[in-house]
Amino acid sequence: MISEYRNMKLEDLRNIGIMAHIDAGKTTTTERILFFTGKSHKIGEVDDGEATMDWMEQEQDRGITISAAATTCFWKEKQINIIDTPGHVDFTAEVERSLRVLDGAVAVFCAVGGVEPQSETVWHQADTYQVPRIAYVNKMDRIGANFLAVVDEIAKKLGASPLPVQLPIGSESGFAGVIDLLSMKEIRWDRDPEAPEGVEGALSAENLPRAREWRESLIDKLSAFSDEITELYLDGRDIPVDLIRKTLRKATVGRKIVPVLCGSSLRDMGVQPLLDAIVDYLPSPLDLPPVTAHHAKKDEAVQLACDPGGHPAALVFKIQTEREAGALSYIRVYSGTFRNGAAVYNVNKKKRERINRLVRMHANRTEPLESVSAGEIATVVGFKLTQTGDTIGSEGFPVLLEKMHFPEPVISVSIEPRTLSERKRLLEVLQILEREDPTFLTRENPETGEIIISGMGELHIEVLVTRVVKDFRVEAKVGKPQVTYRESIGEKVTHTEKFHRVLAGKDNDAEITITVEPLPRGSGNRFSSLLRPGALPEELRDAVERGIQGALSSGIMYGYPAYDIGVTLVSAVYNQNSSTEFAFEAAASLGFDNACRDAGPLLLEPIMAVDIMCPKEFLGDVLNTVTARGGIIQSLDSRPTLEHVRAQAPMEKMFGYTTALRSITQGRGTFAMEFSHFEGKSG
DSSP states (O other), X not given: OHHHHHTOOGGGEEEEEEEOSTTSSHHXXXXXXXXXXXXXXXXXXXXXXXXXXXXXXXXXXXXXXXXXXEEEEEETTEEEEEEEOOOSGGGHHHHHHHHHHOSEEEEXXXXXXXXXXXXXXXXXXXXXXXXXXXXXXXXXXXXXXXXXXXXXXXXXXXXXXXXXXXXXXXXXXXXXXXXXXXXXXXXXXXXXXXXXXXXXXXXXXXXXXXXXXXXXXXXXXXXXXXXXXXXXXXXTOXXXXXXXXXXXXXXXXXXXXXXXXXXXXXXXXXXXXXXXXHHHHSOOGGGSOOEEEEETTTTEEEEEOSOTTSOOEEEEEEEEEETTTEXXXXXXXXXXXXXXXXXXXXXXXXXXXXXXXXXXXXXXXXXXXXXXXXXXXXXXXXXXXXXXXXXXXXXXXXEEEOOOOOOOOOEEEEEEESSGGGHHHHHHHHHHXXXXXXXXXXXXXTTTOOEEEEESSHHHHHHHHHIIIIISOOOEEEOOOEEOOEEEXXXXXXXXXXXXXXXXXXXXXXXXXXXXXXXXXXSOOEEEEOOOTTSSOHHHHHHHHHHHHHHHHHOXXXXXXXXXXXXXXEEEEOOTTTBOHHHXXXXXXXXXXXXXXXXXXXXXXXXXXXXXXXXXXXHHHHHHHHXXXXXXXXXXXXXXXXXXXXXXXXXXXXXXXXXXXXXXXXXXXXXXXXXXXXXXXXX
């Protein structure tokens, strides 16, 4: 297998992700792709707990994807590296770090549900990282399936330019195949059940008018991207399929349009045309512009071309810990080549690491590699210090690739070992999980000695605790979920803090004046200085900033992290004989606390964006439960079989809402909830 990978040209490589709302059929689609490309010899079903990509025991138990799984397959002499991402909102970080390193993505939509809440979240994440996409409307055989309604929603709700390249033949139980608008042929799966690739044939008389109308629309849209198509169209001549395909690819890579296909993955219908579209329309690493990196020594931006012979640079986008293998570091190589056994430089940590083994992952199985080059995704065994978001490269050319940004955890629980002797082991395991997951945090309460863990939601915490108990075999008990609050201020205050302490017979003096002021919600904290250059030695100014940052993290009145506060160093009194870093750091911390106590301290609570899908007959009860929990209804969207309610509600009141919603909707209602913003706590 090693030689097969090494002989692959960059233009024949596709790094793609499969993304969607929970239960739209991502993992089922991926399973079919693996089967039809020959990577798997049997199809694993999510409902049976046997899906190849859902390899974690919890994924099989719950029937959902939790961890982004990677695999590699081949189709028409092209290598496709696939990452199957989670759909549940609690695992949004897994999607975020996957999209950061992908060249293209397949967005899977349910033909019944259409653009669902998490579909929008992942779509906008892909917008942030400028990822070209194709859309696949799955479950065309389900009752209520409506292909054109989904295309319309993609345009209206996502602000995209969807362009159907296929039309369904029938729908619901009558779904039989697709019309290919490029070749103007039918591909049907009802003619020969033994032909998983479908039977291609001429258009029937009943489908011809509809196909002509939509092909006309396709050509009209594509003419904006090709003068050649425009000329042929105006002259009334036939337009070659290769020219249409080439123009479609150019417009897709440029993120001007989104080709839309359809099928039913569970019934093996439409997957091969989807594979063709991945190869035809999604970009290779060479199709994308050079990556901008930051040179750590020269303090300047540099462009990294996708060149195996260039300076080595790769981004670690995921850490996964295995009991036997230890830490597995998933890397995307942007430049140069990395080899087995080589020493590399972690630019973020400024430390050297060694690649013990290079492997390519197939879910939880590995295939050895001798080397990995620009444009490829692989896994390194042996890194000890590396974390998610670190750049590895060479000491002679230390460049930093852009760091990833993750949302703040908003829910906390206390966790304690069953026995005192297991406390040290529990803390070690929590550190491992914290290194793996950037949205999971651990801290000890200094007053009570409690271990507090924080995450993105109830399911996120539940999954991590199950991993502690089952995967790492540490018996632990967990408290009730608690909201993670924030603190802020309501007024602008200027304060002068003097600090004097004699330690070991030596004076430690500092005097600073700072201004604290509230910033707009969501803008984060900011530290700045009005001192002229040279007025205060650099190390003392850094000490002031350290003191402020430490004070921000420990809060004002209640010990919660401070949020949306601007701190400005206005002036400082410096004595060459007695001023020390310790004194300035302490003065900054004390000064911040005293200034904020006079600045109208506020307690902020997390407000969640809540999306609820429920049958029409239960709408009244659903609206009542949301408003009873302090929620504010933002919008109502009626669909043929469902009502889509958007609301905002305090997280504190939304604990246990899953059970309440199931109860009032006879188990037919679903909801997704994600952090929206912090606002002042009422009551």
